[in-house]
Amino acid sequence: MKVLAVTSEIYPLVKTGGLADVAGALPIALAREAVRVRTLVPGYPAVLGALEKTRPLHAYEDLQGGPARLLEARAGKLELFVIDAPHLYRREGNPYVDSEGKDWDDNALRFGALAKVGAEIASGLVQGYQPKLVHAHDWQAGLAPAYLRGGPATVITVHNLAFQGLFSSTLADALELPPEIMTLEGVEFHGRIGFLKAGLYFADAITTVSPTYAAEICTPEGGMGLDGLLRARARVLTGICNGIDTNVWSPRKDPHITARFAVEELDLKAANKAALREKLQLAARPDAPLFGVISRLTEQKGIDLIAAVLPDLAKRGVQFAMLGSGDPSLEDKLREAASRHRGSIALFVGYDEALAHMIQAGSDALLVPSRFEPCGLTQLAALRYGTLPIVSRVGGLADTVIDANEAALAAGVATGFQFTPVSEASFRRTLDRALTLWQNKKTWRRLQQNAMRSRVGWGPAAKLYASLFRAVTRRVADRRAGAGTQAAKGASARRAAPRESASTIGQKTSTT
Ligand code: ADP
Ligand code: GLC
Numbered sequence: 001m002k003v004l005a006v007t008s009e010i011y012p013l014v015k016t017g018g019l020a021d022v023a024g025a026l027p028i029a030l031a032r033e034a035v036r037v038r039t040l041v042p043g044y045p046a047v048l049g050a051l052e053k054t055r056p057l058h059a060y061e062d063l064q065g066g067p068a069r070l071l072e073a074r075a076g077k078l079e080l081f082v083i084d085a086p087h088l089y090r091r092e093g094n095p096y097v098d099s100e101g102k103d104w105d106d107n108a109l110r111f112g113a114l115a116k117v118g119a120e121i122a123s124g125l126v127q128g129y130q131p132k133l134v135h136a137h138d139w140q141a142g143l144a145p146a147y148l149r150g151g152p153a154t155v156i157t158v159h160n161l162a163f164q165g166l167f168s169s170t171l172a173d174a175l176e177l178p179p180e181i182m183t184l185e186g187v188e189f190h191g192r193i194g195f196l197k198a199g200l201y202f203a204d205a206i207t208t209v210s211p212t213y214a215a216e217i218c219t220p221e222g223g224m225g226l227d228g229l230l231r232a233r234a235r236v237l238t239g240i241c242n243g244i245d246t247n248v249w250s251p252r253k254d255p256h257i258t259a260r261f262a263v264e265e266l267d268l269k270a271a272n273k274a275a276l277r278e279k280l281q282l283a284a285r286p287d288a289p290l291f292g293v294i295s296r297l298t299e300q301k302g303i304d305l306i307a308a309v310l311p312d313l314a315k316r317g318v319q320f321a322m323l324g325s326g327d328p329s330l331e332d333k334l335r336e337a338a339s340r341h342r343g344s345i346a347l348f349v350g351y352d353e354a355l356a357h358m359i360q361a362g363s364d365a366l367l368v369p370s371r372f373e374p375c376g377l378t379q380l381a382a383l384r385y386g387t388l389p390i391v392s393r394v395g396g397l398a399d400t401v402i403d404a405n406e407a408a409l410a411a412g413v414a415t416g417f418q419f420t421p422v423s424e425a426s427f428r429r430t431l432d433r434a435l436t437l438w439q440n441k442k443t444w445r446r447l448q449q450n451a452m453r454s455r456v457g458w459g460p461a462a463k464l465y466a467s468l469f470r471a472v473t474r475r476v477a478d479r480r481a482g483a484g485t486q487a488a489k490g491a492s493a494r495r496a497a498p499r500e501s502a503s504t505i506g507q508k509t510s511t512t
Pocket of ligand 2: 017018019022159160209242373374375376377396
């Protein structure tokens with residue numbers, strides 16, 4: 001089965017977060033399920049620089065304000081379509097924001113073009129290539145199902161409902177969105193154009209990246225204004241937990257770490273801990289517990305909760321290795337704690353793939369106190385490196401970590417620690433619980449072994465995506481056949497999301 005994926009990031013070419021990891025790993029895992037994915041990505045400099053075997057397929061005289069070319073290319077195992085549109089994508093750095101951190105003011109056109117080209121490929125633009133299904137990722141690809149009304153089947157995956165791609169409705173003409181879909185039952189969201197909303201409305205199926213998040217986004221508390229639409233579409237909404245690339249995250253083969261280790265060799269973690277301490281100038285205290293953090297520094301990730309507990313824990317002898325960047329005020333809070341507790345708290349502000357691996361390998365526990373977390377990938381890597389995740393019980397964190405409660409300890413299945421509600425008090429209680437358990441070396445070791453044996457690869461998820469893609473393709477084909485018969489009676493040939501009623505859609509307060 002041929003699938004066209006549409007995404008704005010893909011590891012290892014361009015990455016700001018987990019979306020890139022998923023877009024890069026899922027095609028390779030799906031190949032084992034006889035699903036052949038080709039991925040359409042924007043031609044940022046980092047993408048163009050990494051391409052092999054490039055072949056031009058189509059020339060645009062004017063794609064949103066300038067000439068462009070559609071290329072076919074490979075990058076390692078990835079099969080790609082790339083839009084080389086210098087006026088839209090040839091900008092260094094982060095794909096979404098300028099060097100001052102401000103959104104590019106033509107993002108609607110940049111990602112509208114991505115979705116439009118995706119829809120055109122799916123409609124036969126490239127001779128000899130006809131996908132059965134289009135898989136759109138997040139708001140950046142959200143308009144693809146809207147453009148494609150009537151074409152191949154479409155699935156949209158929500159990686160984070162907080163990013164919705166909301167733009168002024170005055171852009172409707174430039175985006176070639178016809179008036180009949182610029183309505184509540186379509187692209188419009190509270191008077192604006194909602195890229196993600198459009199995808200959620202028009203796609204034949206919706207997935208998100210964990211079962212718990214799938215349930216959370218159907219509630220007013222977790223739905224960020226889109227819960228009405230999501231409840232109306234609940235029958236086509238599925239949660240599938242992400243995996244991680246177990247070749248990239250492998251304690252046995254990791255080129256970035258000092259001592260490679262297997263589950264029977266957990267003692268070797270001490271050498272990685274020593275190397276991490278040295279790298280980050282933490283005091284040489286082999287017996288002190290060391291907690292890691294690898295995160296975007298944002299409100300979502302509960303970084304303020306970490307900032308709140310740092311001083312106390314540092315005084316109690318805990319060391320911290322933190323890596324991340326994001327909100328300047330959160331960066332400042334962590335920086336201040338690090339400068340007050342030199343030797344105990346280390347912070348590296350920035351993006352550093354090798355250091356992320358060193359932290360996973362050298363820490364005793366990894367802190368992920370997110371307020372919401374669609375899936376989360378760092379806790380999965382932590383499990384694999386015998387670094388016990390201490391996580392809030394939300395979204396994918398709830399689905400992937402087994403809390404060391406009495407029952408799980410008795411059954412010998414615990415892999416980490418969960419806390420709820422997401423508050424400083426309950427975070428502190430759980431950190432205390434972890435520190436108490438840390439004293440009991442035998443039990444801690446047992447948890448590490450359980451963690452390392454957890455299934456965190458892409459295998460199970462790829463099977464679920466493959467069967468979902470096949471089922472959606474069949475359902476859409478059947479519906480088309482049915483609609484064809486009904487057309488004679490004057491029914492419309494196709495409404496992409498025919499089951500919702502207008503009254504349930506997009507009625508909640510807007511959140512960007
Ligand atoms: P999100 O996508 O919400 O940021 P995820 O946990 O899904 O969160 O994915 C984050 C990914 O980015 C992981 O692969 C993690 O290792 C990586 N990462 C996050 N921050 C950094 C950083 N500062 N340096 C290197 N890798 C990072
Ligand atoms: C988003 C989410 C994160 C998820 C990632 C990949 O960035 O915040 O929880 O793991 O996408 O799906």
